[in-house]
Amino acid sequence: MARQSHQLEFSKGRLLRPLKCKNKGNFQATKANMKAGRQAGTTENGFAGNVKKSELETNDKDTQAFLKQVGLVNVDGLDGWRDGILTIGTFGFDPLKPFTHQNEYFVLESEEDDQESHGFSHSGNDDDDDDDDDDDDDEHYDHSVEDEELNPLMFTTFEHSFEDIGSNFDAIVEKPADVILTVDGVPLTPFEGSSEISTKPDQSANDQNKNKKGQRITLADLFQADVPDVGQLKLDSGKVQPEMEKKMNARTRSGLAFAKKLIPRVKDDSSPIKNMQRLMRRMLKRKIHPAELEVKIHKSDGQKQPSAVELISNVENDAYESVSLLPIQEAAAGMASDSQVYHFDEVAKHNHKKDCWIIISGKVYDVTPFLEDHPGGDEVLLLAVEKDATDDFNDVGHSDSAKEQMEKFYVGKVDTSTIPEQPNYNLPAQTTPPSGQSSGFVVKLLQFLLPLLILGAAFALQYYGKKK
Numbered sequence: 001m002a003r004q005s006h007q008l009e010f011s012k013g014r015l016l017r018p019l020k021c022k023n024k025g026n027f028q029a030t031k032a033n034m035k036a037g038r039q040a041g042t043t044e045n046g047f048a049g050n051v052k053k054s055e056l057e058t059n060d061k062d063t064q065a066f067l068k069q070v071g072l073v074n075v076d077g078l079d080g081w082r083d084g085i086l087t088i089g090t091f092g093f094d095p096l097k098p099f100t101h102q103n104e105y106f107v108l109e110s111e112e113d114d115q116e117s118h119g120f121s122h123s124g125n126d127d128d129d130d131d132d133d134d135d136d137d138d139e140h141y142d143h144s145v146e147d148e149e150l151n152p153l154m155f156t157t158f159e160h161s162f163e164d165i166g167s168n169f170d171a172i173v174e175k176p177a178d179v180i181l182t183v184d185g186v187p188l189t190p191f192e193g194s195s196e197i198s199t200k201p202d203q204s205a206n207d208q209n210k211n212k213k214g215q216r217i218t219l220a221d222l223f224q225a226d227v228p229d230v231g232q233l234k235l236d237s238g239k240v241q242p243e244m245e246k247k248m249n250a251r252t253r254s255g256l257a258f259a260k261k262l263i264p265r266v267k268d269d270s271s272p273i274k275n276m277q278r279l280m281r282r283m284l285k286r287k288i289h290p291a292e293l294e295v296k297i298h299k300s301d302g303q304k305q306p307s308a309v310e311l312i313s314n315v316e317n318d319a320y321e322s323v324s325l326l327p328i329q330e331a332a333a334g335m336a337s338d339s340q341v342y343h344f345d346e347v348a349k350h351n352h353k354k355d356c357w358i359i360i361s362g363k364v365y366d367v368t369p370f371l372e373d374h375p376g377g378d379e380v381l382l383l384a385v386e387k388d389a390t391d392d393f394n395d396v397g398h399s400d401s402a403k404e405q406m407e408k409f410y411v412g413k414v415d416t417s418t419i420p421e422q423p424n425y426n427l428p429a430q431t432t433p434p435s436g437q438s439s440g441f442v443v444k445l446l447q448f449l450l451p452l453l454i455l456g457a458a459f460a461l462q463y464y465g466k467k468k
């Protein structure tokens, strides 16, 4: 069996996939994998059994050092990202399957094309006997999780000319190394015991790819532009050298500044993605329960308009969101507050297709723009003019949503004392057909009397016949 070790690829502190390189058969786990390994008793996940404790501790520190370089991540308050890594790292591996190279490629589908074109997918050292497992790989990948967490980081339309240091990665893979931490394929931190890693092949590849435009870029790519060269980051016994740490801090700061320039809303916020997700959740909620908004809109009266940054960072303030997300409802609510009182005659003038007002429950609605859209048709609305249409409206049994909808057409109130009495369409009393109760009685009476009458007539005929 071919000896192999694995290389882990990060994107903003996340494990995207393990890559493979020639060397002894141990596997250096990410922080997440290490945690998973410890928690799961180290053998359940199928690879953690190969991880030595000392190596784990070393890598843990290295991962911390790496994350400091990434810039946006506050290493001390890393909970969110740690969860993300843990999830991917734990569920990404199927313990029942051999840890062979094909099984390990649970690369994001969206990124695969890019990376293949950079020579990432197959290092050339792989065993070919696992090709059939390609389909299975998809099962390891939870698209929903990825969509939720990664997409906000993506800048698909951003045209850039950053050096694609990750190209020609095979050259690095050929070098014996236990583990190489990478940011989207860029080796960052060589680990203890690893050989010197040359960056020259990358740089030559960069030159070739420098002119490639319009490729997908992640935040990690942006920060990476400020990350020191790999050669400079060589660590001694798993510890970051003081001067290097200083340098990295400076890099971190400049990386953050760089990100701020490109992504204005980042500002001093250490968790912009979380905020973005919260905002999106709230927007969704509002879409589903728009009725709740009205109250909140009134709360916001007299407050200043929020800036875009406030919208992101001050997501607690529902009123701000309401104002910016649903201005139409706000306008409708504003209209409803100052209402005019009309005389009935005034309302009755608006009685045709191009100007149609109706009265329902003492309120006047201009339904002209709604005539064509009314599910009950425009005719019924046109028949409801010049009168109080309250009963007509209620008889239909309009839904709550119809009642909400009608507020958009509210124009004022009507002075109910000016509304003429409804014309009486009842027929005169004498022509009124007998009620069901009385007709039933007459029928029963006839049913009882008719046989008696017939019998009486028969006896009378017989009597007069005998007499003659």
Ligand code: HEM
Pocket: 358, 365, 367, 374, 375, 376, 377, 380, 381, 384, 389, 392, 393, 396, 397, 398, 399, 400, 401, 402, 403, 405, 406, 409
């Ligand atoms: C601003 C006033 C009105 C609005 C916003 C409105 C809205 C609606 C809506 C949304 C529906 C679909 C069913 C539902 O959701 O309940 C509907 C159906 C209907 N509406 Fe109206 N309506 C208005 C006034 C009237 C009036 C004055 C009449 C007079 C009779 C009327 C007669 C009907 C009828 C007959 C239907 C069809 C019911 C069905 O097919 O089940 N509507 N209307």
